[in-house]
Every structure is written in C-alpha cells, then in structure tokens.
Amino acid sequence: MITITMPALSPTMEEGKLAKWLVKEGDAVSAGDIIAEIETDKATMEYECIDDGVVGRLLVSEGQEAIKINAPIALLLEAGEDKAALASFIPAAAPAVVAARPVAAAAPAAVTPVAMQAAPQQTSAPGSKPGGRIIASPLARRLASQKGLDLARITGSGPHGRIIKRDLEGVQPMAAAAPVAAAAAKPAANELALFPEGSYEIVAHTAMRKTIARRLTESKSTIPHFYLSIDCDLEALMDMREKLNAQTPKGDGGYKLSVNDFIIRASALALRRVPEAHASWTDAGLLRHKHADVGVAVSIEGGLITPIIRHADSKGLAEISNTMRDLAERARVRKLKPNEYEGGTFSISNLGMFGIRDFSAVINPPHSMILAVGAGEQRPVVRNGALAIATLMSCTLSCDHRVVDGVLGAQFLNVFRGFIEKPLTMLL
C-alpha cells in the first residue's frame, strides 16, 4: 500500500487545500495521471501520480483546507492488494511515502537561489533548525498531530532544543488547523459579541487571505519600519515615454511602456548603484543581493500577489514592460508558478492609477525595502522664487532599519529620483 501525502509545492508552503479530487475510490491510476488539484496560498496546482495502482481510500475530502505538508491524503493499493490492506493504515504514523508529484514543481528552475535563501528565514520558527527538520520526541509529534499543534511554532526545552511533551502543555491549536466549517460557524466569540447578530455575514478566510494576514502581521511586528518620502519630477520621463512608445515596432518586439516600467528599471538600477541597501536581514547574517529581483504588487481577486521581474537591472525597458504584462495577466487568473512570486529582493507598490497621492507600504519579507508610488499629477511648485507647474510623483520608501539606516535609504531614494528625472541616464 502506498500513502500519498500532501506535497510541498513551494519552499514556503506549510499547508494546502485539497481543491478538487480528479479520481474517486476504486479508480485505477497510472503514473502521470493527474489525481487532484491542490490550492496553496498563492496558486492552484495539479497533482500528478507517480505510481500505478487503485485508489483505495481518499483520506481528505474535497475542499478541506489547512492540510499540513506530508500529511497523508490518499491510500493507493498496489497490484495484488485488496481493500483489507487499508485496515493496517494508522493515521498518526504517517509513513511519508510521496507517491505523486506536483506538475508545476517539475518545471525546470523551480526555485531560484534567492528563494532558497529566503525560505529558511520565512519558515524559521523556534522549534525548527536551519535545515528545516523539527527535532521533537515521538510522543510530542503524536500529541501535536492529534491536537492540531504546529511544532514549528513551539520552542523545545529538551536537549538541543528538542520538543518534548511538556513543551506542548498549554499550547493552543492554530486557528487555521480547525475545520473550516467549525471556524466559520464559531469564530472568536468575544469579537462577535460586539456586533448584533444578523448585522453581518461571515466570509471564511481564503488561503491567500490567511497568508497575507500572517506574512504582513509578521512583517509589521518584527521589522522595524521607517519611512522616507520624496517627490520626483516626471516631465522628462513622460516626454521620453511618449517618444519611445511612438516608435514601437508592429508585431514581434512591440511594447507599450508604462510609467511603472520606468520605475521598475530605475529601482533596479538604484539597487545596483547603492548595494548596501540591497540586502536582507537573516539570523545567519546580512544577505547582500547580487541581482535586482524586483517584485511588483498586483491586485487580484481576493487579495494581491507580487510577481517578480528577475534581474531587472539587466533587462531593458521593453523587456521589463512585456514581462510585467505577462506576469500580471497570469497572476489575475492565478496561474503563476511559485518561482514567479516567491523570493525577490525589493518590491514596488503603485496606487497612482487610483489617484492616491502618497502612502506607505508594509515591507514584504525577506525584502528590506518597498517603494510606495503615488499618482503623477500637476502640482504648483516654487522655482527660482516663482510659482510654476510641475508634474510630480510622490514616492515613499519603507525601510527595514535593521538593514537600511536613514542616510542609506535617502541615498537610494536620491539615486532613484536621479534616474526618474533624467531618464536618459537609465540607458547607461
């Protein structure tokens, strides 16, 4: 009998939702068959069987959320086995034989080096070692699985940080681990008490919502943020953009540059120019990044996602523009692969198209800076002692003070503004 387990579809994935079963009990499957769709915090992926057999039992139901990776999800009977073999399956023992693999993960270059470095930092929690193995006693493991406790969040007090039974005392199960129906039916009672019954409807959290909540709460509560704002004159840039767009070739190689494409390139070049600011804080040490992988927040239904333009500092405006368009379109239909949105070294959030003048953004770990870009608009300015009209864009940089000090952030912003206001220098 083969146990099929929840796959780790990306380095940061901790749990997933079984979106859809494509097989039912009794179905014969062979290697390569798609047996299920798994929804992670960011994407839905097909799950491919790598063994031949007959589906003996589906251990989780369709729509079940918060299934921990490596948790058994189905049992596959091998040739010659009959249903009686299923009786020997002990849920808690969970022999993690992975009999299927995610289709997307089979794609080449699934994880970039940056994502690999970032992963331990994101998942690093008290009980886990840098290698990702959680040291816990067998009894602690079993109790945790029975009570729905996440060992990665528990500090071990045994030898070398081993998690033992007493460390689990008083630990509450994670809300996410509770069945959705129960969670929806019985949310935190004291908060609900503030609102009269019938005056609201409860919308269950999606996997994406929960990830946003967790990651940003972690960011805002663990990263010392500070903010720097600057105004950039867009006149030369608008002029250059108009000229370049007018010269786009028909068909292949065509482009339509947006202001945001310039901002991506200017950011990437500024990161290269001010390498001290281009870094990530980790317990192991400061990661100085060698390539500018710029993430751009894209609003999608139910949340947002930050696809990444890899090596944006060595890409031209047209390539940046076309790559960004492709990523944004696929993000909206949730077809991004994890390696297209995980990691990155810097991010941009642009709300200019909604008329926002300026705002500050929450840093997206493991980045140390995020640039919040407001609308380009005509504003009165004083030039040489006289009022004048200029097209200005306000940008606010959020910095992780552990990595970037005030002067360093200011240097970066000034270099950035230099590229924006003198766009020809972006050609250098």
Place this chain on the structure above:
Amino acid sequence: MAENTYDVVVIGSGPGGYVAAIRAAQLGLSVAIIERDQLGGVCLNWGCIPTKALLRSAEVFHLAQHLDAFGLAADNVRFDAAKIVKRSRDVAKRLNGGVAHLLKKNKVTVIEGVAALAGKGKITVTAKGKSQDVAAKNIILATGARARQMPGLETDGKLVWSYREAMIPEAIPPSLLVVGSGAIGIEFASFYRTMGSDVTVVEVLDRVLPVEDAEISALARKAFEKQGMKIHTGASVTGLERGADKVTAKIDLGGGKIEQLTVARVIMAVGIVGNVENLGLEGVGVKVEKTHVAVNEWCETGVPGIYAIGDLAGPPWLAHKASHEGVICAERIAGVKGLHPLAAGNVPGCTYCMPQVASVGLTEAAAKARGHEVRVGRFPFAGNGKAIALGDTDGMVKTVFDAKTGELLGAHMIGAEVTELIQGYCIAKTLETTESELMHTIFPHPTLSEMMHESVLDAYGKVIHF
C-alpha cells in the same frame, strides 16, 4: 578564614551528596563535603550495595541446592554466615574507598565531623570536641534518612533488628519476623528465607510490595509463599515481648483475629525518617514537613542558597533519585541552562528479592485513576526461550500505555534479571517514545529483553510468541 570558604558545601556524602559534590566540582565550583560517619552514606555502606552482596550469596546457594535441575551434582552444600557477611563488608569497603578517590580526584575537600547550619552561609563542623566554621555560598543538605521506629516495636540491635543489624548477622536465625513488606523488608525476607530461616512477613497494607502494580504484587506473593514464606497482609504487629533469645510478637490479622508468633529475631522495615535533627534548620528558617525538609521541584528549601536532596527531601527513597537530584542541584547552582526538574514518573524502582521486581512509571491502577484510557500488555517468562534455558520461567513483563497517545505510562516486571532490564523502558520514557518506536526496535535473540518487546506488542494485539 578565606581557605574555609567554598562555592558549595554539601552536608552528607551518600549517593546524593557525593554525586552533587563531584558534579559541582566538575562545573568549576570550589566544593567541600562534610561527613560524620563513612563516605558513601547508607547506600554503599549499609544499604543497596552490601545487601546485593548478601543476596548474591543467597542466589548462588539457591542454585547450588538445585544443581540436579541443571544436570550437576555436589554433595554437602553448606554456607558460612561469617564469610557471607565478610564478603558483603569487603564489597562495601571497596566502594567506600572508591568514593574517597573520586572526591579527591575532583578536588572536593572532605571534612570529617558533624555539621550544623550556623547562620547565613555559615556551617559549624564539630569533630572530636573541636569545632570549625565553614563558609558557603550554597549549601546542599543531603543527610539522608534512618529507619523509622514504632512505639513498642523499637529496634534493640540484638533481638529486634533494623536493616543495619540484619546485614551483619552472626548466624542465620532459625525463625524471623519481618515487619513491613517494602523493598527493604522483602529483600531481607528473601535473603533469610533462601538461607533457611522460617520467615513470616507482616504488612499493614493489603499486599506485599505495595508500591508495585497489583498484578506484580500478587505474583510476588505467590512466588514467596511457594518458597515457604508466611505472609500476612492487612495485618499489624501490636506488641513485641522480648525474651532471652526469642521474641513473641502479637499480630493483629484484622477482623479481630490476633495471633501470637514466637521467632528468634525480628526485622523492622516500616519506612524511614529524614535526618533533620541537630542541623540548625530552625535557626535559618528551613522548613521541615513531617520528617523531611520541604523543597520545591528544584530542591530549593525556600531559604536562598540552601538546598536539600535525596531521602532528606522526601520520597521516593532511592539512591538514584538522590544522585539525579544532586546533579540537577549542582547544575542549577552553576547556572547550567536548559535544566528540567526530576521527572518523578521516570524514576525506576528495583527490589532484589527472588524473583526480582522492577518498575517505572504508573501502575495500571494509578494510570486509570489519573483518567488515562489504557492499553495493557503482558508477557510471561514461560514464553521466553532464554528464560526457559536459564530455568527461570516464573515472571511477567507488563506494560501500560495511554490508549489515545501511545505514551508508555508504566512498565512493571517480575522475574530473573528484571532489575537489569528496566532501564530499557526508562530510556524509552525519557526519550518519550510511543508504542511505535518500541515495536520497531530490534531486540536481540535470545535474551530476556525480548519479553519487553513482546509485552508492547501484546498491548496492541500483535504478540508473536504467546
């Protein structure tokens, strides 16, 4: 004065005290240990070790009487009580010297004399009429315990013995009454019965070895009675009439039945009391509860810098518990990180009677009383090849698991060599294994330890050889 100042001063050099002293010294602290009698304390001079030497003689004697079963023959098998006792004393002496060597090797200063607390961080040591002051940043009290005396049943050293006289008999008494069936009482009962005494045991509780699992107690009683021991449970000795070379005991058998029993000697083994007297505890504010120093889980007395370990600090009265507390205490004083208090549920207990009894953790009844839904496994010695080859087919290994979590709650064994086997379950408990790891462990064949495996398998309906 400065040369009489130490980081740690330990009072009492039994298995708690000398281990604490050595560990503290290993951690770089300056340590002195004060002993009023013999290094090693009761354990190795008058307890654990010399009794094991006596019981070894009894075991060999027993085998010699049953040579025919092994196809051997020897005529006129006899013993010499004086030689048996001398061997036992030589064993104790050798270990006593060993402790002195270990303390010296670890640069622990040994001070002979009687110690009393004389204020904050100050101890007065009196020896041969002279006294000196010793200053200590930390004091570990490890003065141990002594046999409990009962009014009217006091030991006299001649007819009514404590463990101490029982260990150095001039001759094996023809008849013996043992009052109390805990480990100490039962070990002496077993020794003297094997050596030919007519032994009667009186136990106030409803079974022998009352701290053990009820099933184990019952098997032990059956084995002892088969050997010819008389056992009265739920009974008490209400009076002793001491004659010239005999004692007549009045035994209340319960239900209004009184029996008169005349024996050559009586051994009193009705528990122990802590050596709390004349230590100056009251003066410094160390609290005594009943006959023991009150401590928290870290052996702290509540008075800063004063700790108590071992028998003095309460049950279980076991040398290995004292030693372990000594280590924890020394490490805590030295500021070692990541310590845990002693886990009472992981302290094993061993009784070296024939057959041996060993256990760790909760009995089946205690587990149920604590609300555990249990799974119980049993495996008899009669189903084990090695036991049959040894000719020791009486005994059982019993395991108690939490049915929900698979936690090993307790293990209870009776039979040959079980005192050497129990550590396997102790490791399992310390590592917090579940039934699964024990099932997947490969036990060597042919050994008695296979029964430990089978007992676990039995708890889950998978036993192979029975």
